[in-house]
Amino acid sequence: xxxxxxVFIVDQDRSFRDTVRDIVDGLGLDxxxxxxxxxxxxxxxxxxxxxxxxxLLLPDMTTPQLLMALRDxxxxxxxxxxxxxxxxAMAVAAMRAxxxxxxxxxxxxxxxxxxxREAIRHDLERSKKKACxxxxxxxxxxxxxxETKTMNMVIQGVANKVIARRLNVxxxxxxxxxxxxxxKMGVDTAxxxxxxxxxxxxxxxxxxxxxxxxxxxxxxxxxxxC
Numbered sequence: 001x002x003x004x005x006x007v008f009i010v011d012q013d014r015s016f017r018d019t020v021r022d023i024v025d026g027l028g029l030d031x032x033x034x035x036x037x038x039x040x041x042x043x044x045x046x047x048x049x050x051x052x053x054x055x056l057l058l059p060d061m062t063t064p065q066l067l068m069a070l071r072d073x074x075x076x077x078x079x080x081x082x083x084x085x086x087x088x089a090m091a092v093a094a095m096r097a098x099x100x101x102x103x104x105x106x107x108x109x110x111x112x113x114x115x116x117r118e119a120i121r122h123d124l125e126r127s128k129k130k131a132c133x134x135x136x137x138x139x140x141x142x143x144x145x146x147e148t149k150t151m152n153m154v155i156q157g158v159a160n161k162v163i164a165r166r167l168n169v170x171x172x173x174x175x176x177x178x179x180x181x182x183x184k185m186g187v188d189t190a191x192x193x194x195x196x197x198x199x200x201x202x203x204x205x206x207x208x209x210x211x212x213x214x215x216x217x218x219x220x221x222x223x224x225x226c
Contacts, residue, residue: 154181
C-alpha cells in the first residue's frame with residue numbers, strides 16, 4: 001500500500017511519534033509527523049488518502065477541536081485517538097466528532113497496527129463511495145429534463161402507459177426516453193436503475209456492480225457519453 005495511503009501522526013511526544021512511524025513503516029505505508037494540531041492543519045494535503053493518529057490532548061487544541069476544524073474545511077479522515085489519560089468525556093467527544101476509535105497509551109504495537117489497517121480500509125471504502133456518487137451525478141447530469149421526469153416515474157414502478165398519460169406524450173416517446181435513460185445511466189433494466197438511483201439518494205445500503213471501483217479509484221466500467 002506504500003504510496004497509496006498515508007498515516008498522519010500528530011503528537012507532541014517524539015518517542016510516540018517515532019514508535020507509530022515504525023509500526024506504519026512495517027505495514028508498508030507512508031507517514032507524516034506533526035507536533036500539534038495547527039501544524040497538521042497547515043501541512044495537510046487533502047489529496048492524500050489515509051488516516052490520522054492523534055493524541056487526545058494536543059498542545060494547542062484537543063483532538064475533537066482538531067476534527068471539527070477539519071470538518072469546517074470539508075475534510076473527513078478516519079482518526080485513531082491515542083491518550084494516556086482516562087478522559088472519558090473527551091474521548092466520547094472525539095468519537096462524536098468523527099474519530100473511529102480510541103487507544104490507550106502505551107499501546108500494543110499489534111493492536112495499533114490492526115487499528116491502522118482498519119482505518120485505511122475505512123478510508124478506501126469512503127473514497128470508493130465518493131467516487132461512485134461522482135459517477136452517478138455525472139450520469140444524471142447527462143439526462144434531459146424530460147428524461148429525468150420519465151426516470152423518476154420508472155424507478156417508482158409506474159407503467160409506461162401511465163407515464164405517457166401523465167406527461168401527455170405517446171407510448172413510443174416514453175419507451176424511447178426510457179431506453180435513453182437506461183443507456184445514459186449505464187444499466188440494463190428498470191430494477192437496476194431503481195437500485196442505482198436509490199443508493200445515490202441515500203436509501204440503499206449497498207454499492208452496485210455497475211459502480212465497482214478499482215483500487216486506484218478509477219471506475220471499472222466504461223463511460224457512456226451524453
